[in-house]
Amino acid sequence: MDALNKLAWLDWTVLSVTLLTIVLYGAWKTRKNKNVQDYLKGGNDSKWWTIGLSVMATQASAITFLSTPGQAFHDGMGFVQFYFGVPIAMVVICMVFIPLYHRLKVYTAYEFLENRFDLKTRTLTAILFLVQRGLAAGITIFAPAIILSAVLGWNLTLLNIIIGILVIIYTVSGGTKAVSVTQKHQMAVIFTGMFIAFFLIISYLPDGITFSKALDIAGASGKMEVLDFSFSLENRYTVWSGLIGGTFLALSYFGTDQSQVQRYLSGKSIKEMRMGLIFNGLLKVPMQFFILLVGVMVFVFYQFNSSPINFNPKAEEAVSNSAYASKYETLKAEQEKIFNDKETIINKYIETNDAKYTDYIALANEADQDIREEAKQIIKKVAEETNTKIETNDKDYVFIHFILNNLPKGLIGLLLAVILSAAMSSTASELNALGSTTTMDLYKRNVGKEVDDLHMVKASKFFTLAWGVLAILIACVAHLADNLIQLVNIIGSIFYGNVLGIFLLAFFFKFVKGNAVFIGAIITQLIVIALYLLNEYNYINLPYLWLNFVGCAIVIAIAILIQSMLKSDTINKTQE
Known part of the structure; x- marks a missing residue:
């Protein structure tokens, strides 16, 4: 039976109604946005649970729900170590980043850098964000599209365009608040779908197989090995790479990436912002553990049911x-x-x-x-x-194969809605942040004249639309990597360490000035890209997670060294 024909009218109904309801609700709920404060910061009235769910939804893209179960199916639970740094990062951001952003009343994280350093450092950091997040936005559209097109026979380009247009409709019309209010509903759909899938998998196991026996079967094949305390760089995911590399990645992502910063800048108060991030920090690791456990249970299911030799x-x-x-x-x-x-x-x-x-x-x-x-x-x-x-690696196809071949009618539509809702939620945050950063950090700062609120809202909508179109184009020309969830994290790791280092220099190294940071950041970015390429071609062994720590350390060291040289040069000239 052709995969496309497995979608009954009930599946199409559930899928269509769920997605259209989210899109139309977001556009309707935020139809009264009239100024930049409303459009870019959601009127600063978000409660902590809205912030927490929005932060989670931004990170939990379709890639999370497609790739993570497949990751667990093949490699077990060890991937959860990647997220061990998130709770640590949340505490640091609550103590250091949030009070500063709130006091300065910034629209973007990069405004602070001009106050601390200079315009060129702000502009460079904003551009680094735009490059990596622009690429990631295309991938978050492309990820579900390529898999659904392969499995269901849908046209890939058409899928990219449909997903992109659905997101653009409410993100452009409603701005930050539209993203936040829709993400609450998207997370509800996502959690409902995943819990139903999990309990159905358990119910499909033979009568003699209890949950504990299922875990024994999974454990026998190494799928339940959660913790790896080795210091070997041969192992990509260990406790140490998660705690060190993961902490630096999470600090960079949640503290300096505008797609996340914009989520909590919409908070009603510092207390609401902090509670939202702590909520995310407490729930993130258990959520990822559960999604991986779903993948492990799919593995156990296929111990009793035949599976394709390759799921693609x-x-x-x-x-x-x-x-x-x-x-x-x-x-x-x-x-x-x-x-x-x-x-x-x-x-x-x-x-x-x-x-x-x-x-x-x-x-x-x-x-x-x-x-x-x-x-x-x-x-x-x-x-x-x-x-x-x-694509030889079939990790991204495992879970969707299970959904289409084993779930009852109606629930297939719901799980497809989960995947597409996740794609829409993360892409909406990215487009919202890309539009805000382009408007506030590049356009407004360099336009050379005072402009009113109406002009800035129109500019924000235009840039959000432009980034949406660009994301669709990137999605249409993208190609799969080893594993989609790793691809997004690799892109982030190449840029995030450098950006975090710039912010840490701003916070804690008051003697370092703009010129030293600007030069150090450019040199560091070139070094990090070179290190990644050397690792890819097996000249060195440096897993991508460590690039976050390495990039951060290098930019701090180079900037301090350059500042010391500039200071020494100034002293010598004064003495002469």
């Missing part, structure tokens, strides 16, 4: 039409035999409750993983020989 339908289709078709079919037959053997072992485990069978389950899953890796190599060969783009 486009990849399987390409191989079936190639010279490698027979070899691929042989691998499928081997996988089927492993599945049948594993089923026998699991049944004995259910009957006897003997823990020794979990070791046999683990061995069977290792053999299954080897088959999947061989399949990926075949897909890669087909892609190379036909000179076509085929």
Whole structure:
């Protein structure tokens, strides 16, 4: 049965009504915005729960709900360590960043940098934000579009345009408040859909498999290894990379990225802003743990139900039409035999409750993983020989495959609404922030004349629309990386450490002036990009999470060194 035909009229109804209700409600609720204060800061009347949910919704894009379960399916729960730095970062931001932003009554985080340093430093930092967030906005549209198009057969370009236009409608019309009020409803849809999916997966397991036994089966194959205390750089996700690299990434993202700063700048008071961020800090790790656990339960589900050798339908289709078709079919037959053997072992485990069978389950899953890796190599060969783009890594397709093939009618539409709602919520925040930063940090600051509120609101709407169109264009030309959720974090890590370092210099190193920071920031950005490329081509071993810490440390060190040299030069000239 074709995947597209699995969407019944009930699914289409649930999907359409959910998305249109969110869009129309956001546009209607914020129709009275008349000035810049209302449009860019939501009238400063947001309560803490609105701020908290808005902050979470901004970070929790469609990539989170597509990629994270697939990440857990293949690699287990270890990815949750990536978020260990978030609570620490929330406390620091509440103590240092929020009081300063509130006292200065800034519209963007980068206004503060002109007061502390100079216009060129403010402009450079704003441009660094616009580059990385502009790219990320395109990816947050592209991520669900590429996967839904592959699985459902929908036109990719059309999907990119539809998602982009839906977001543009209410973001341009209502500004910050439209983003915040819609995100509350989007988060409600998201949590409802994920909880229903989780409990359905549990209910689909055989009668003898309790939740604790499901965890045992997952644990036998290494899926429940949450904590890794090793100091090895070979391991991308460890407790230390999460606490150090993750803290610096979270400080940069929540403290200096306008897409997040704008969420809490709309707060009614410092207390509401702080409570909103603490709420996010307390809930973020459990939320990600739960989403990963959904992926682990999908893994357990496929211990009792056959699964494709590769979850990307486009990849399987390409191989079936190639010279490698027979070899691929042989691998499928081997996988089927492993599945049948594993089923026998699991049944004995259910009957006897003997823990020794979990070791046999683990061995069977290792053999299954080897088959999947061989399949990926075949897909890669087909892609190379036909000179076509085929995604070999199927992490992003695992959860959507489960949804379409196992959920009842109506719930498929709801889960698709979850994915698209998440895409819309994060993209709306990004476009809102891109428009605000362009308006306040570049346009207004350099227009050279005083302009009234009406002009600034129109300018903000125009720039938001322009960034929306650009995001759609980026989405239309984007290509998949190893894993979508990693791609967004990699882009952030390349820029965030440098930007955070600039802010920390502003907060804590009062003797450092604008020229030293400006030169240091440019040098640092070039170094960080070089380090990332060296790592990609295996000349060095530096996982991307560490770039946040490294970039921050380098810009601080270089700026202090340059400032010391400039000061020394000034003293020598005075003595002469």
